[in-house]
Amino acid sequence: MNIGAVDIGGTKMAAGVVDERGQVLVWRSMPTDANSLVENAVEQIAGMLRDSLAEACPEGGALDGIGIGCTGPVYRALGTLGYVEFMPGWEGAHITAMLTEITGAEAFIENDADAAALGEWAWGKGRGTQNFMLVTVGTGIGVGLVLNGQLYRGVDGAHPEIGHHFVDPNGPLCFCGGHGCWEVMASGPAMERWAQANHPQGLYRTAQQLCDAAREGEPLAEGAVDRTARYLGIGFANLVTLYTPEMIAVGGGLVQAWELFWPTVERTVQTTCGLVPYERVMITPASMGAQTGLVGAAQVWISRSIEKLS
Numbered sequence: 001m002n003i004g005a006v007d008i009g010g011t012k013m014a015a016g017v018v019d020e021r022g023q024v025l026v027w028r029s030m031p032t033d034a035n036s037l038v039e040n041a042v043e044q045i046a047g048m049l050r051d052s053l054a055e056a057c058p059e060g061g062a063l064d065g066i067g068i069g070c071t072g073p074v075y076r077a078l079g080t081l082g083y084v085e086f087m088p089g090w091e092g093a094h095i096t097a098m099l100t101e102i103t104g105a106e107a108f109i110e111n112d113a114d115a116a117a118l119g120e121w122a123w124g125k126g127r128g129t130q131n132f133m134l135v136t137v138g139t140g141i142g143v144g145l146v147l148n149g150q151l152y153r154g155v156d157g158a159h160p161e162i163g164h165h166f167v168d169p170n171g172p173l174c175f176c177g178g179h180g181c182w183e184v185m186a187s188g189p190a191m192e193r194w195a196q197a198n199h200p201q202g203l204y205r206t207a208q209q210l211c212d213a214a215r216e217g218e219p220l221a222e223g224a225v226d227r228t229a230r231y232l233g234i235g236f237a238n239l240v241t242l243y244t245p246e247m248i249a250v251g252g253g254l255v256q257a258w259e260l261f262w263p264t265v266e267r268t269v270q271t272t273c274g275l276v277p278y279e280r281v282m283i284t285p286a287s288m289g290a291q292t293g294l295v296g297a298a299q300v301w302i303s304r305s306i307e308k309l310s
């Protein structure tokens, strides 16, 4: 099976061909140019799909369908994009219909955090669970939630923004309108902002540099990691108390340094989730790594095709 997979983020777009076992066969990527027309972006995506298919099937073949994971709110039933702060001109674009018109293949769309959760649940660590969450901690915090074996969606199919629940009402203002959201307190940029504000001459500019320096015992970097770990811990403890899933998988850039954060996260869960069987909730690094977006997008097409049949 040749499933077209498309991952649209604020800085990068990727597209490729994934098989029915969740293996990415061929893929390509290019920077997202949110200032250009959405029609151009769709042409570029269709081109990447066409080239990937030609490479995956040198003797010729067709795409069985296309799954799309896209950042921000999406109207999954209509196949249109919602408002995203950094791609305002793309709002309302009927991206599934546009891709189908060019490629001839049926297309479905989900929010990228939901797509990633579907991929990790079907083909990664979450396989076999009924209640599963994927938390992606990178430049933001995205969460997708599978409840009773189905992707959870809110009213009108909305994607709940669990990365924007408050962990500190006295924290800084977030673009969502809230103060001290999980994302604004515990993401990579949050750690960088704190380090810069507390040590403007500091040598460590990126979250990864801070993690490396913390491993070597540099006090400022240790402080930044400790603070981030505390807020991560509060968020994870909230998820354990609210949902008590079988598993919470953790993906994104920060998972490279998970051993720095995990002791505090574990302690926070153990000391604050006393009313639920927290010891049965497995919190573990995700398995998909850099391919999460494309694998998840392929699973979007599979799961939506199954929904359509039932």
Ligand SMILES: [Zn+2]
Pocket: 163, 164, 174, 175, 176, 177, 178, 181, 183, 184
């Ligand atoms: Zn927020």
